[in-house]
Amino acid sequence: MTSNDASADAPKKAPAKDPWELPDVSGLVVGVLGGTGDQGRGLAYRLARAGQKVILGSRTAERARAAAEELGLGVEGADNAECARRSDVVIVAVPWEGHAATLESLRGELAGKLVVDCVNPLGFDKKGAYALKPEEGSAAEQAAALLPDSRVTAAFHHLSAVLLRDPEIEEIETDVMVLGEVRADCEIVQALAGRIPGMRGVFAGRLRNAHQVESLVANLISVNRRYKAHAGVRLTDI
């Protein structure tokens, strides 16, 4: 238990900032690398539907434009490099297999950008899904290592692409755990998650604690199989 009570004798400190007081992010352009995949397209759809300007990125501009056109809502498509260049916040939703190579090739375009890694390194066999352990500790820490000039955070790991993409569903009842080293960067990502009805963006630690958040998806896959569901995570008591 962490006590935050100031004793009567303690020197006066500024009152703790309200953790739910988040910046206005409505004017930011959000790029989604790997935006033609299920997860990327689902996130792009929800963010655009919430009023965010979204650019889908893909290896080829044509595929991105086709996917963007299908989504509507003002979403644009571009190749990954242009997507990164034109965006303020760049969500990385590429398959784990292409993660390192994609980020390395975009190091210049991603310099100075707020990068949000949402990749889950998983393996699959007959017994189901299991966590892969990247050498750097997690996909997010790999991103941070490959992108020394970017502001790397991690978030949006536990969302069901099926729910995200279902236009009948108005609210996605789930919390988005946001990890990162710099509070202001995390708060932008938290605010972005909070724009999607039903979602809250919750600060959940530093990047060194990203591995377990990424790999919890293996457990959600087991839950989905047993309960025939699209499970998500809510944090209680906050």
Added chain:
Amino acid sequence: MTSNDASADAPKKAPAKDPWELPDVSGLVVGVLGGTGDQGRGLAYRLARAGQKVILGSRTAERARAAAEELGLGVEGADNAECARRSDVVIVAVPWEGHAATLESLRGELAGKLVVDCVNPLGFDKKGAYALKPEEGSAAEQAAALLPDSRVTAAFHHLSAVLLRDPEIEEIETDVMVLGEVRADCEIVQALAGRIPGMRGVFAGRLRNAHQVESLVANLISVNRRYKAHAGVRLTDI
């Protein structure tokens, strides 16, 4: 996404068992190794309050008896060996540092028992908590390796000892992720969790996916610090 639809041509299978249909566990004796620690005592209190027969285990019988007397509710105290011997289900709530040695010394007493590991291997430094990676993969897998004749599961990782032990709190609004290799064993643990008002026991995968469940506590500690809360986890859409 896992499709569970049987096609019209498929051979007829028995209908899938309702995952919420769980056994009656009200007659089982539950032991809590490390039952004088915060987590163990909190769990013992909640289970006893829900009507379960509980035996607190500790290294010395006297300490266990003193803690049991304080709890009341018919809780008994014993040394860890007697606690294990007399219980049907044995919850392991010892500190990570003593995990391997305690289990090794109880191998005989725990043979045939349903063991529920709830230990979170964490390290702490100036930046907060971080996951430790046991050689076996997780605390639960270490338990399984050390106790070849026991039925090892993992559960009860994300509970706040503060909430568990607060007698004013009637319901603990949280889900308990239960991991294990054998469905019948997991269902007993799920049913046990479900006896505590507000809790659900949810099957969440095999032991090889225990590490991320154990280490998610590091993230909950970050959440608690930022939001001044006692955070827990709820799974949505189930």
